[in-house]
Amino acid sequence: MTIEETEQEIVDEFELFDDWMQKYEHLIELGKSLPIIDSKHKTEDKLIKGCQAQVWLHSELKDGKIVYTADSDAIITKGMVALMVRVLSNHTPDEILNAKLDFVDTIGLKQHLSPTRSNGLVSMIKQMKMDAFAFKVKSE
Amino acid sequence: MNATKTIDTTGIDIEKIRADFPLLSRKVNGKPLVYFDNGATAQKPNRVIEALNHYYRFDNANIHRGVHTLSREITLAYENARNTVRKHLNAANPYEIVFTKGTTDSINLVASSFAKKYISRGDEVIVSVMEHHSNILPWQQVCEERGAILKAIPINEAGELVMEEYYRLLSPKTKIVAVAHVSNTLGTINPVKEIIAAAHAKNIPVLLDGAQAVPHIKVDVQELDCDFYCFSAHKVFGPTGVGILYGKEKWLNAMPPYQVGGGTIKTVSFEKTEYADLPLKFEAGTPDISGGIGLAAALDYVNEIGLDAITEYEHGLLQYATTEIKKLKDVKIIGTAKEKAGVLSFAVEGIHPFDIGTLLDQLGVAVRTGHHCTQPLVAFYCIPGTVRVSFAFYNTKEEINIFIEGLEKAIRMLK
The missing domain is CATH 3.90.1150.10 (Aspartate Aminotransferase, domain 1)
Structure with missing residues (x-):
């Protein structure tokens, strides 16, 4: 599945919900299903800055594709991380760097989460892309 | 209802x-809306909103300098606002009330200015574990600058200051004690009278961070006998960007100016500048005039209730x-x-x-x-x-x- 296809899948999923409580319930469920990061990666240098709730992100390159694992101590934040991991994980650094991630706006996440959270989300995406860039530079 | x-x-x-x-x-x-974030900032009554509106529509002029009618009128209104604050805190004199940008600014003023004169290497400043960062960082910074030591009164599980530890921390090296009147996170009302009495017994001045106290309880600075008291207008239903430093005359007179510039002087020459009397010595530049007037409107409103x-x-x-x-x-x-x-x-x-x-x-x-x-x-x-x-x-x-x-x-x- 391409990044765009996964994004569309998420948009379709969120369209099923009538109100925001349902959307949050879904987000919470997604958070619970997130593959937990290996505890050896839950270190200070894996912490994403700008997020008030703590988020850890670990990136690995496997067969030219990046695999992300992540965690957060806040479950809604974890749900947001889960969405990002689902969209971006198992893609090449180039694909990740070119991803527009419009779905965040489309499903209303960015607008409905408070600025603090929103900044966290922005920082998280930035970090995922920075890791992709680092892998790209290394492999060239 | x-x-x-x-x-x-x-x-x-x-x-x-x-x-x-x-x-x-x-x-x-x-x-x-259920607004339960009053500790961050309180909402404003019509009275305050109208006072700000009226100021910009009819009263705007600069204070303390013009000879014209508008300037005289607004200077009087601003000084009346100062007196409203004085009455609210029951301070002895209006010139012991300094307008600042807020509690943080008030504490920075005292930390910086007091330290210049009174804090040197090896001295100690006492705060508490429950302080807002605004009552830690200004002291931490001046302590670092001057080689002094910052000590913190511990708390117990209930969120109360451990007073025995406070008594133990007070020493001949202590230059000032700075604590919250009411904790912003816990709501604890600290035993400030006891804290002040113990410090004064050793000739140590006390600053109270009153940001979370003034909106909720009566504050009488003479009864408390505190040396400095700070609060923000916006938490007591007034406008943002304005606050108060109450300081006892003897301290404010002894302390050097914090920021200098327009309004803080008597005479200026390149050889020597003579600074103005209180409180103008500490009020550099054009202040938030509407803010001061809005604060007075807010205090009047609170006092009517x-x-x-x-x-x-x-x-x-x-x-x-x-x-x-x-x-x-x-x-x-x-x-x-x-x-x-x-x-x-x-x-x-x-x-x-x-x-x-x-x-x-x-x-x-x-x-x-x-x-x-x-x-x-x-x-x-x-x-x-x-x-x-x-x-x-x-x-x-x-x-x-x-x-x-x-x-x-x-x-x-x-x-």
């Missing part, structure tokens, strides 16, 4: 009061909320001091405060989550932060019910 019937023994006419605050009728996320009634009414809200929240499983109240004002902080077992705050917001309930700029305190409790509900006299029991229902719902969703 039931609230009016059940808790109007204090004389608070809740419906009339709520009608004075236009923002309270707003809807948030399609729900009527009466602080005794406000304290009693809010105590009722706090007790009710505390009783109701205790019924919920897995909720732990953070801060269970005997004397508390306006604040109910809590943690929910296994749930991050941000998640609760986010879901409550969807239900129109505004609370604060996180460390509340008191990281050393939050570290003491070994939690990522708290959810803080902070009241004002316009809040009601019905709102508490909405909040409790919302909290139950949030916990159900998050567990």
Whole structure:
């Protein structure tokens, strides 16, 4: 599945919900299903800055594709991380760097989460892309 | 409203009061707003909004310098505002009231200016573990600059200062004690009279951070005998960007100016500058004139309702909320001091405060989550932060019910 296809899948999923409580319930469920990061990666240098709730992100390159694992101590934040991991994980650094991630706006996440959270989300995406860039530079 | 019937023994006419605050009728996320973030900033009554409006429509001129009518009028109004603050704090003299940008600015002023004259290598400054960062960082910075040591009074599990430790910390090296009158995270009302008396017995001055006290309880600086008292207008229903430093005349006279510039001088030459008398020595540049006038309007409003009634009414809200929240499983109240004002902080077992705050917001309930700029305190409790509900006299029991229902719902969703 391409990044765009996964994004569309998420948009379709969120369209099923009538109100925001349902959307949050879904987000919470997604958070619970997130593959937990290996505890050896839950270190200070894996912490994403700008997020008030703590988020850890670990990136690995496997067969030219990046695999992300992540965690957060806040479950809604974890749900947001889960969405990002689902969209971006198992893609090449180039694909990740070119991803527009419009779905965040489309499903209303960015607008409905408070600025603090929103900044966290922005920082998280930035970090995922920075890791992709680092892998790209290394492999060239 | 039931609230009016059940808790109007204090004389608070809740419906009339709520009608004075236009923002309270707003809807948030399609729900009527329940504003429980008063500790961060309070909403403004029409009286204050109108005072600001009137100032810019009819009164705007610069103060303390023009000979023209507008300038004279507004200078008088600004000085009247200063006197309103003086009366509110029962300070002895209007020139002991300095207008600042807010509590943080007031504390920075004292830390910087006091340290220049009185703090040197090896000296000590005492704060407490429950302080807001604004009453830690200015002292930490001057201590670093001057080679002095910052000491902190510890707290017990209930969120009360351990007074024996305070007595132990007071030493001949102590130059100043700076503590919160009321804790912004816990709501603890500190035994400030005792703190001041003990410090004064050793000729040590005391600064009180009154940001969370002035909106809730009567403050009499002469009765407390504090040396400095700081608060912000915006937390006491006034405008943002203006605050107060009360300082005893003897200290303010002895301290050098903090910032210098227009308005702070008597005569200037390149050889020597003679600074103005109090309080102008500490008021460099054109101040927030409308802010000062707005603050006076806010204090007048508060005094018409009466602080005794406000304290009693809010105590009722706090007790009710505390009783109701205790019924919920897995909720732990953070801060269970005997004397508390306006604040109910809590943690929910296994749930991050941000998640609760986010879901409550969807239900129109505004609370604060996180460390509340008191990281050393939050570290003491070994939690990522708290959810803080902070009241004002316009809040009601019905709102508490909405909040409790919302909290139950949030916990159900998050567990």
